[in-house]
Amino acid sequence: MLRKVLIVAAAVAMPVSVVGATAGSASAGAPKVDATHYTVSCTGISAKASFSPALTNAGGPVSNEATKISGKASSCTVTPTAGGTPVTVTGASIKGTINDATSSHTCGGLAMATTETGSLTIKWKTSPKLTSSTSVVNPTSVSGAVGGDGHATFSISFGTATSGPFQGTDNGTSSSTNAETTTTVTSILATCGGKSGLKSISIQPNANGGGPAIVVS
Numbered sequence: 001m002l003r004k005v006l007i008v009a010a011a012v013a014m015p016v017s018v019v020g021a022t023a024g025s026a027s028a029g030a031p032k033v034d035a036t037h038y039t040v041s042c043t044g045i046s047a048k049a050s051f052s053p054a055l056t057n058a059g060g061p062v063s064n065e066a067t068k069i070s071g072k073a074s075s076c077t078v079t080p081t082a083g084g085t086p087v088t089v090t091g092a093s094i095k096g097t098i099n100d101a102t103s104s105h106t107c108g109g110l111a112m113a114t115t116e117t118g119s120l121t122i123k124w125k126t127s128p129k130l131t132s133s134t135s136v137v138n139p140t141s142v143s144g145a146v147g148g149d150g151h152a153t154f155s156i157s158f159g160t161a162t163s164g165p166f167q168g169t170d171n172g173t174s175s176s177t178n179a180e181t182t183t184t185v186t187s188i189l190a191t192c193g194g195k196s197g198l199k200s201i202s203i204q205p206n207a208n209g210g211g212p213a214i215v216v217s
Contacts, residue, residue: 030128033087035165039079039217040089040124045179047071047094047203054197055107057189065103069120070095071203073214078126078166088127094214096120098139098156107192110152111144111185122216124165135164135216137175147208151180152188152201155210168217175216180206 050068053060076089098118103109116139124133138159147153158175168174181188182202192198205213 032129032131033085033126034131035078035080035084035087035126036132036167037081037169038084038087038166039168039174039215040076040166041079041212041217042073042076042089042092042214043205043212044074044076045071045094045177045203045205045213046074047179048200049203050200051198053105054199055105055109055192056197057107057192059104059106059109062102062104065100065105065109066097067099068097073122076214085128087130089124090127091125093123094120095123098142100142107189107198109144110154110188111146113141113143116140116142116156119162122164130165132164135166135172136162137172137216138162146185147180147206149180149207150184150186151182151207152185153178153180153206153208153210155179166216170217172216176211177214178206178210179203179213180208 048070052066052068071094073092073094076092078087078089080086096119098116100114100116103114119136119138122135122137124130124135126133139156140159141157142154144152144154156177158172160171160173182204188198188201
């Protein structure tokens with residue numbers, strides 16, 4: 001009798017063990033994707049650019065202008081290489097500092113083309129996960145203008161990507177931005193004329209058109 005009980009108990013326990021092993025294997029998740037040569041474009045951006053020193057209407061002696069950028073990108077679409085695994089971006093954060101070594105620190109410079117150095121780091125959250133989740137891009141220039149809606153617009157051009165995903169076929173040279181300030185040029189100039197000058201501006205997608213807010217390719 002005892003032997004029969006043990007046999008029945010073993011038979012009942014066996015399927016449980018098999019199910020547990022299957023669940024454990026499924027929870028391991030999908031393999032990480034190598035997106036080195038993928039591209040990505042994002043139509044949404046919410047960021048802040050902080051100036052050191054602050055910009056003014058009068059400006060000052062020529063020296064380095066450091067612009068610290070921090071924000072998030074959204075509504076991103078990934079284009080895989082041929083036959084590549086599809087990837088969905090669920091979040092993207094941007095952080096870094098660019099430098100204009102020959103700045104006169106005037107607010108009028110925001111509407112001009114400047115030569116820049118430095119780097120921006122973009123951390124991607126994706127499904128499935130990537131083998132490397134951080135792109136580092138090197139700005140080479142910033143072009144500013146006044147948009148039809150009266151806001152200050154600007155675009156950043158980049159050199160080669162130093163590391164990470166979404167380098168496209170040219171190591172990231174085609175990466176770009178297209179954005180504008182959340183406030184009008186009139187408001188910006190008023191702040192520039194104040195005692196403290198312009199210490200920072202907030203950034204949003206360019207309402208005047210011209211393409212996605214961010215392209216990394």
